[in-house]
Amino acid sequence: MNYVxxxxxxxxxxKFITGKSVYIDDLQISSLNAAFVRSPYAxxxxxxxxxxxxxxxxxxxxxxxxxxxxxxxxxxxxxWVTYINQAExxxxxxxPLTEEARYVGDPVAIVxxxxxxxVRDAVDKVNVDYEELPSAIALEDAxxxxxxxxxxxxxxxxxKKDFSAGNxxxxxxxxxxxxxxxxxxxxxIPSPMEPRGIVSRWEGGSLTVWYSTQIPHFAREEFSKDxxxxxxxxxxxxxxxxxxxxxxxxxxxxxxxxxxxxIKLGRTVRxxxxxxxxxxxxxxxHNTFKGxxxxxxxxTILGIRGDLTVDLGAYLTYTEGLxxxxxxxxxxxxxxxxxxxxxxTAVYTNTPPxxxxxxxxxxxxxxxIERIMSTVADELHMDDLELREKNMVRADEMPYKNPFGLVxxxxxxxxxxxxxxxxLKYHETLTWAEAERTKGKRxxxxxxxxxxxxxxxxxxxxxxxxxxxxxxxxxxxxxxHGQGTDTAIAQVVADELQIDIGRINVVWGDTQVVASGMGSxxxxxxSIAGSAAKSASRQVLEKMKYVAAKMLNADVEEVEYSSCEFxxxxxxxxxxxxxxxxxxxxxxxxxxxxxxxxxxDVTYPYGLHMAIVEIDDTGIVxxxxxxxxxxxxxxxxxxxxxxxxxxxxxxxxxxxxxEEARINDEGQLAVSYxxxxxxxxxxxxxxxxxxxxxxxxxxxxxxxxGVGEAALIVGPAAIVRAIENATGKRFNxxxxxxxxxxxxxxx
Amino acid sequence: xxxxxxxxxIKVKVNGVQYEGEVPPRKLLVHFLRDDLxxxxxxxxxxTTTCGACTVILNGKSVKSCTLLAVQADGGEILTIEGxxxxxxxxxxxxxxxxxxxxxxxxxxxxxxxxxxxxxEKGSEISEEEIRDGLHGNxxxxxxxxxxxxxxEEASKVRS
Numbered sequence: 008m009n010y011v012x013x014x015x016x017x018x019x020x021x022k023f024i025t026g027k028s029v030y031i032d033d034l035q036i037s038s039l040n041a042a043f044v045r046s047p048y049a050x051x052x053x054x055x056x057x058x059x060x061x062x063x064x065x066x067x068x069x070x071x072x073x074x075x076x077x078x079x080x081x082x083x084x085x086x087w088v089t090y091i092n093q094a095e096x097x098x099x100x101x102x103p104l105t106e107e108a109r110y111v112g113d114p115v116a117i118v119x120x121x122x123x124x125x126v127r128d129a130v131d132k133v134n135v136d137y138e139e140l141p142s143a144i145a146l147e148d149a150x151x152x153x154x155x156x157x158x159x160x161x162x163x164x165x166x167k168k169d170f171s172a173g174n175x176x177x178x179x180x181x182x183x184x185x186x187x188x189x190x191x192x193x194x195x196i197p198s199p200m201e202p203r204g205i206v207s208r209w210e211g212g213s214l215t216v217w218y219s220t221q222i223p224h225f226a227r228e229e230f231s232k233d234x235x236x237x238x239x240x241x242x243x244x245x246x247x248x249x250x251x252x253x254x255x256x257x258x259x260x261x262x263x264x265x266x267x268x269x270i271k272l273g274r275t276v277r278x279x280x281x282x283x284x285x286x287x288x289x290x291x292x293h294n295t296f297k298g299x300x301x302x303x304x305x306x307t308i309l310g311i312r313g314d315l316t317v318d319l320g321a322y323l324t325y326t327e328g329l330x331x332x333x334x335x336x337x338x339x340x341x342x343x344x345x346x347x348x349x350x351x352t353a354v355y356t357n358t359p360p361x362x363x364x365x366x367x368x369x370x371x372x373x374x375x376i377e378r379i380m381s382t383v384a385d386e387l388h389m390d391d392l393e394l395r396e397k398n399m400v401r402a403d404e405m406p407y408k409n410p411f412g413l414v415x416x417x418x419x420x421x422x423x424x425x426x427x428x429x430x431l432k433y434h435e436t437l438t439w440a441e442a443e444r445t446k447g448k449r450x451x452x453x454x455x456x457x458x459x460x461x462x463x464x465x466x467x468x469x470x471x472x473x474x475x476x477x478x479x480x481x482x483x484x485x486x487x488h489g490q491g492t493d494t495a496i497a498q499v500v501a502d503e504l505q506i507d508i509g510r511i512n513v514v515w516g517d518t519q520v521v522a523s524g525m526g527s528x529x530x531x532x533x534s535i536a537g538s539a540a541k542s543a544s545r546q547v548l549e550k551m552k553y554v555a556a557k558m559l560n561a562d563v564e565e566v567e568y569s570s571c572e573f574x575x576x577x578x579x580x581x582x583x584x585x586x587x588x589x590x591x592x593x594x595x596x597x598x599x600x601x602x603x604x605x606x607x608d609v610t611y612p613y614g615l616h617m618a619i620v621e622i623d624d625t626g627i628v629x630x631x632x633x634x635x636x637x638x639x640x641x642x643x644x645x646x647x648x649x650x651x652x653x654x655x656x657x658x659x660x661x662x663x664x665x666e667e668a669r670i671n672d673e674g675q676l677a678v679s680y681x682x683x684x685x686x687x688x689x690x691x692x693x694x695x696x697x698x699x700x701x702x703x704x705x706x707x708x709x710x711x712x713g714v715g716e717a718a719l720i721v722g723p724a725a726i727v728r729a730i731e732n733a734t735g736k737r738f739n740x741x742x743x744x745x746x747x748x749x750x751x752x753x754x
Numbered sequence: 755x756x757x758x759x760x761x762x763x764i765k766v767k768v769n770g771v772q773y774e775g776e777v778p779p780r781k782l783l784v785h786f787l788r789d790d791l792x793x794x795x796x797x798x799x800x801x802t803t804t805c806g807a808c809t810v811i812l813n814g815k816s817v818k819s820c821t822l823l824a825v826q827a828d829g830g831e832i833l834t835i836e837g838x839x840x841x842x843x844x845x846x847x848x849x850x851x852x853x854x855x856x857x858x859x860x861x862x863x864x865x866x867x868x869x870x871x872x873x874x875e876k877g878s879e880i881s882e883e884e885i886r887d888g889l890h891g892n893x894x895x896x897x898x899x900x901x902x903x904x905x906x907e908e909a910s911k912v913r914s
């Protein structure tokens with residue numbers, strides 16, 4: 008058997024293509040429905056809630072407010088302490104419902120009834136008396152601190168830290184030139200196609216929660232902490248999840264309100280977000296970088312200094328703390344920049360909360376450093392890639408410790424870049440675009456390089472069970488939700504055990520089935536969960552050898568295994584896989600299970616991506632082609648890996664050109680797909696994706712580095728660069744709107 | 755006239771099976787299919803007729819069932835993802851799987867139903883432009899669409 012490296016078809020497609028998939032709202036569980044009364048104000052104190060009319064509505068069971076539910080929670084979600092240093096933050100833990108609304112949409116009351124129609128009727132009949140408070144919608148206003156989002160914090164600044172390395176002062180003193188730089192990302196909305204949802208059942212002391220999440224075990228821990236229920240009495244089940252992109256790795260207030268209501272009522276309560284509710288549940292990015300870069304005339308970058316400002320929205324979510332803390336560390340990227348100062352500030356505003364979104368900090372960091380490299384190339388009249396080559400970390404410096412202490416594990420950026428230029432036809436495409444432009448077409452070509460940090464330990468769980476029929480169940484702490492990593496993990500296990508992949512079933516996402524787990528995010532699954540499963544496979548195989556040895560009257564060292572056969576060469580005897588499995592459950596010391604909790608560290612994939620754009624007379628930009636060349640370590644399934652590049656690149660196109668969460672002066676977010684433009688098939692470019700033939704493997708047993716986020720990490724920088732190439736003008740933010748492009752065309 | 759709170763009798767044939775039932779006049783077709791008939795293959799993604807996850811075939815034409823009332827389907831014939839292929843995989847379903855044209859799968863039923871309608875209209879001579887034009891009302895957030903285009907092209911060439 009040899010599955011690794013092949014485009015094996017996804018093992019679990021059947022239910023998705025036949026409509027048998029079961030997402031949270033598809034669960035056929037008898038339940039009450041919940042809907043929320045939400046604040047129409049960006050900042051307002053709830054003076055009183057009158058639910059008497061609502062309670063008269065047919066089918067309504069209860070209306071709860073903060074007074075009813077908040078006392079049930081002793082704590083509420085704060086930052087994800089696995090990755091975020093809580094001590095560096097000023098924050099107020101989230102509660103189920105609020106008595107002081109801090110963004111338009113902040114849930115004030117929960118209405119529970121027998122069906123989704125009656126609860127909507129009743130929501131309209133809940134009379135809330137608000138006292139409007141001064142609000143801070145825009146980042147600049149919040150920084151002034153006149154209106155405080157959380158009065159108890161005494162400031163709108165949730166986080167402030169200087170990231171300083173080397174000697175920036177002297178770097179700037181010895182510069183031939185100091186170039187101002189700017190890079191910002193306007194607010195995005197991750198927008199998985201399945202809106203989030205939760206079903207909570209309370210059965211006298213035991214809580215079962217079906218939950219559209221990426222992190223079921225963390226959810227169990229959170230509910231246990233918040234409600235004071237032993238985690239052994241909480242079961243969190245992740246059904247099929249219709250996309251997440253990082254946005255389903257956090258707990259919204261509505262989740263807590265649903266769980267609290269189900270406990271209070273002793274009933275099963277369900278909430279499925281509408282699209283509008285999903286749009287306010289998770290916003291993303293929203294940051295600015297303003298600074299300057301010190302350079303030598305030959306293109307050597309001497310130093311960078313600047314201010315990074317991150318909008319947090321109204322509350323610190325589970326994942327938002329990553330942004331201001333990780334962006335600075337990754338700004339040096341693949342370049343040898345030793346003298347750097349980034350002053351990082353994160354600010355609360357009266358807007359929907361921000362969460363992580365595909366790439367979580369590396370897209371922001373990559374956009375900043377690649378904008379810097381492109382700007383410097385322009386100012387020094389150098390070729391984009393020549394400038395990058397001049398500053399790149401060399402292969403003989405690997406593993407390389409970046410100025411902030413991150414250790415890049417492996418890679419050869421310079422030879423990779425040379426290959427990439429060939430593979431992506433860099434010079435030919437630039438020349439072709441120039442020729443097209445002389446013919447009057449507005450064609451542009453842009454490239455950007457990325458170095459990303461992925462894998463994100465600290466550990467992951469993997470278990471292998473070989474049953475009495477010899478069939479194999481893989482239990483993983485990873486939580487695939489569309490990436491196809493279940494198939495990739497099966498490929499790794501099938502090769503390790505040398506069995507038919509059809510005999511393998513991969514299960515995940517149920518805290519009562521999976522002993523422990525971190526989940527899927529940060530392009531970590533195939534590396535850390537795949538390696539844990541691989542390691543557990545080896546252990547199971549050892550046990551099978553031991554059983555086989557007894558069957559063959561051999562010493563275990565004398566038993567060799569290959570292709571479903573355990574051989575005792577000396578005697579010319581052998582037993583088959585299935586026979587060993589059966590014997591393992593009939594004699595002494597029965598059972599064939601092994602579980603591994605594998606520690607792991609971060610790893611650093613990298614690549615060069617290229618975008619080709621065409622601009623029409625009205626300033627509308629189309630990405631015609633998108634080419635990618637990546638070193639993601641060993642590739643387990645090239646079709647799955649390529650699919651991640653396609654999807655990430657499409658989101659990159661969205662971020663670069665179309666997607667912008669618009670919030671008006673009153674703090675109202677535009678809450679439908681009519682106003683938030685997720686790219687359709689009309690905006691989809693032609694993608695070409697290549698992976699290097701000579702990858703640098705990670706330290707994981709799978710040798711993989713991860714690919715889930717790569718294209719969204721680098722895509723926006725490549726696309727913005729292509730627009731600059733087409734127009735000859737500079738653009739420093741995403742999205743680049745048609746208005747801005749049009750203006751650049753007529754000036 | 756139907757008074758507030760009154761229900762309306764409807765008769766529809768769904769995937770070849772005749773159903774009769776009473777529904778509140780404001781009930782959306784997608785909720786009738788999902789909640790009353792238990793056909794949860796049809797998904798709700800956006801509530802505003804933008805994303806196409808709820809696409810079904812009504813009287814031979816593709817419709818977005820989140821913006822039709824169940825009563826509007828009265829007397830009609832509906833095909834949902836569950837009824838495609840008569841128990842076997844339809845060539846479109848196979849093509850989606852062959853070409854890695856799905857990831858999270860949430861848009862997939864709607865995408866497949868719209869493809870079914872499109873290929874019925876256009877036949878095997880369909881061009882990439884026509885595929886894009888025909889599927890632009892169905893949003894996929896995962897795949898970037900290229901593999902979907904490949905799947906539709908493959909399905910268009912296989913004889914049913």
